Amino acid sequence: MLFSQKVLRWYAMNKRALPWRATKDPYKIWLSEIILQQTRVVQGTPYYLKFIAHFPTVADLANASEEEVLKLWQGLGYYSRARNLHATAKMVTGEYNGTFPNTYAELKKLKGIGDYTASAIASICYNAPHPVVDGNVYRVLARYFGITLPINGTQGSAYFKQLAHQVMDESRIRDYNQAIMEFGAIQCAPKSPNCPICPLNDGCMALQKDLVEGLPVKLKKSKPKTRYFNYVIPLAKDVEGFPYTVIEKRREKGIWKHLWQFPLIESDSEIDLGILKKKIPEQLHFIDATEIYLYNEKPLVHKLTHQHLHTKFWIAECEEVHGHTVRIGALEPYAMPVLLADFIKTFKI
DNA sequence: AAATCGGGGTA
DNA sequence: TACCCAGATTT
Numbered sequence: 054m055l056f057s058q059k060v061l062r063w064y065a066m067n068k069r070a071l072p073w074r075a076t077k078d079p080y081k082i083w084l085s086e087i088i089l090q091q092t093r094v095v096q097g098t099p100y101y102l103k104f105i106a107h108f109p110t111v112a113d114l115a116n117a118s119e120e121e122v123l124k125l126w127q128g129l130g131y132y133s134r135a136r137n138l139h140a141t142a143k144m145v146t147g148e149y150n151g152t153f154p155n156t157y158a159e160l161k162k163l164k165g166i167g168d169y170t171a172s173a174i175a176s177i178c179y180n181a182p183h184p185v186v187d188g189n190v191y192r193v194l195a196r197y198f199g200i201t202l203p204i205n206g207t208q209g210s211a212y213f214k215q216l217a218h219q220v221m222d223e224s225r226i227r228d229y230n231q232a233i234m235e236f237g238a239i240q241c242a243p244k245s246p247n248c249p250i251c252p253l254n255d256g257c258m259a260l261q262k263d264l265v266e267g268l269p270v271k272l273k274k275s276k277p278k279t280r281y282f283n284y285v286i287p288l289a290k291d292v293e294g295f296p297y298t299v300i301e302k303r304r305e306k307g308i309w310k311h312l313w314q315f316p317l318i319e320s321d322s323e324i325d326l327g328i329l330k331k332k333i334p335e336q337l338h339f340i341d342a343t344e345i346y347l348y349n350e351k352p353l354v355h356k357l358t359h360q361h362l363h364t365k366f367w368i369a370e371c372e373e374v375h376g377h378t379v380r381i382g383a384l385e386p387y388a389m390p391v392l393l394a395d396f397i398k399t400f401k402i
Numbered sequence: 403a404a405a406t407c408g409g410g411g412t413a
Numbered sequence: 414t415a416c417c418c419a420g421a422t423t424t
Contacts, residue, residue, distance in 0.1 A: 089419040096410065096418085130408025133422075167421045187419045207403070234419050243417055244413060271416090275405065306423090308407065357408055391409065405424070412417085 056197060057222035057229055059253050064232030067239060069094075072101055074231075079153035079178045080111045086170045087138050091131060094238070100129050111153070114139065115146035123311060123388035136311060137165030157183050168214075176226045184217040185230045189237025194220070195269035196241060199258025204269045275359070282364040283318040283329060284393070286348070287340050287374040288381075288402070296402055299339070299376040300387060308357065313387040316340065316376075323352060329367060339376050342369035348400075355392040366396055 054062075068074070071094065073085035084104055088097040103125055108114040114122070119139050126135035141163045145153055154160050155178070161171040172183035184190075191204040194216055202209035222229040240251055248254050248265060259265045287299045300313045316337045318329065326345060333340055348366035355362040379387070384397055 086419065091408085091418055091420055093411070093418050128409075130410085131420085133407065134420090137421085165421070169420055173419070185419075188417070189419065205404095231419085238419080272404090306406095310407090355409095359406060359408095403424100406422085407420105410418090413415090 055222075056220050056253070056256065059256075060193075060232045060236050061222060061225060061229060063236055063240065063252055064228065068231070068235055069239075072098065072105075077178050079155075079174055081105065082174050082177050083141075083153065083166075083170070084138070086173045087134050087165055088129070090134060090170070092129065097129070100126070108142075110151075111142050112146050112151055114142040119311065120388065124386065127312075127388045127394065128391055132309060132312060134165060140164045141166070153178075155179050155181075157181060173230065176230045180227045182221070182223040182226050184221040184226070185234065186214055186217045187234060189234040189241075190217060191269050192243065193233055193237045193241045196259035196265055197253060197257050199262060199264065199268075201264075201268070201270055203272045205272050209270075277357070277359050277361050279361045279363060281320045281323055281352075282362050283320060283324065283332075283367060284315045284364065284396075285318060285329075285333065285337060285340060285345075285367045285369050286315050286400075287342070287369045287371050289371045289374050291378075291380070295380050295382070297374075297378050297380045298384075299374050299378055300384070301377060308360065309390045311388075313389050314393055323363060323365070326367075333369070340369055340371060340374060342371050344370045353392075353396075362392065364392060 073081055076082070085101050088101050088104070107125060108117060117139070119136065122139045123132065123135050126132060144163060145151065153174070154163075155175070157171045157175040160166050160174050161168070166174070169185055169187050172185045175181035175183050176185065191213055194200060194213055195204065198216065200212065200216070202212050204210065204213060240246065246265060248257070248260050251257070254260050259268045288296055291297050298315065300315055303309050303312055303314055318332050318336050320328070320332075326347065330345065333342070346368055348368050352363040352365050355364055381402065389397070
């Protein structure tokens with residue numbers, strides 16, 4: 054039996070009932086695909102349900118503020134997805150008369166829609182013959198056909214793309230694309246796949262050559278860089294006696310763009326109170342503290358894929374503070390990185 | 403071509 | 414720890 058037919062047969066028996074599987078509405082398919090980029094189904098599903106509940110149509114999403122979109126996205130990571138999601142919703146609503154384009158080429162022009170996502174939407178919504186190539190597909194193809202080219206090199210990327218095109222079932226592309234991804238996620242798992250029970254094991258080159266654990270081959274990535282963050286939390290009391298602080302929006306490029314944070318001093322290494330007191334007038338001139346103390350004895354290490362953030366939280370008690378002031382009890386509506394959302398949860402004055 | 407962009411789950 | 418996740422974009 055053909056590879057594609059084996060995959061489709063496996064899918065018919067094993068597919069999960071996922072919230073976006075019941076529809077061909079391009080808005081919902083698009084939303085699910087953006088959420089699921091580099092994100093596991095179990096992590097993304099609650100966000101998908103939240104977004105559909107808040108924004109039933111693309112026009113609802115377009116009419117929301119970016120603040121609102123980022124807040125709903127909080128905790129999911131890769132926040133450019135949320136900013137691009139909002140921009141594309143506005144584009145579709147404003148320039149496409151509220152209707153998503155129905156071709157791969159037109160879809161790919163939209164922000165946040167690359168090769169994979171354009172193929173996914175075109176095939177799932179319109180049954181257009183574009184094979185998806187995601188992390189699951191790389192793994193399944195590399196193993197079944199015994200391909201040792203690195204999947205993230207230029208050569209390998211092109212090779213897998215043409216191979217995917219070669220082995221797809223064009224007549225059933227809508228199901229086939231979801232089938233091969235589901236097969237990769239459930240059966241042909243990254244680690245310790247249960248090959249003895251796999252219905253594709255008879256034709257699997259990796260299994261024959263004992264290469265299952267070694268495939269796919271991936272070029273090694275760079276090591277994470279260490280950064281030293283000093284968050285200074287100003288603390289003052291307003292006229293009614295409520296404690297308030299100051300936050301700011303991250304405008305520069307880099308992580309967490311357009312998310313909110315406390316005033317930040319980044320240093321080249323870990324610093325103590327003495328150094329901090331010298332830096333505050335230089336970098337955070339709006340803070341005039343009567344007392345400053347360290348909130349966490351050991352730096353909290355927040356690990357991202359490419360950065361390790363050694364973070365100290367300093368409390369700066371002030372008579373008054375200027376800037377974007379917010380009561381401590383009213384920080385919830387602001388979209389913040391998990392690092393800061395976690396801090397706020399534990400923070401007791 | 404390589405780096406960057408999060409956070410969480412798994413072995 | 415190391416690796417991966419329904420990748421896209423920038424450098």
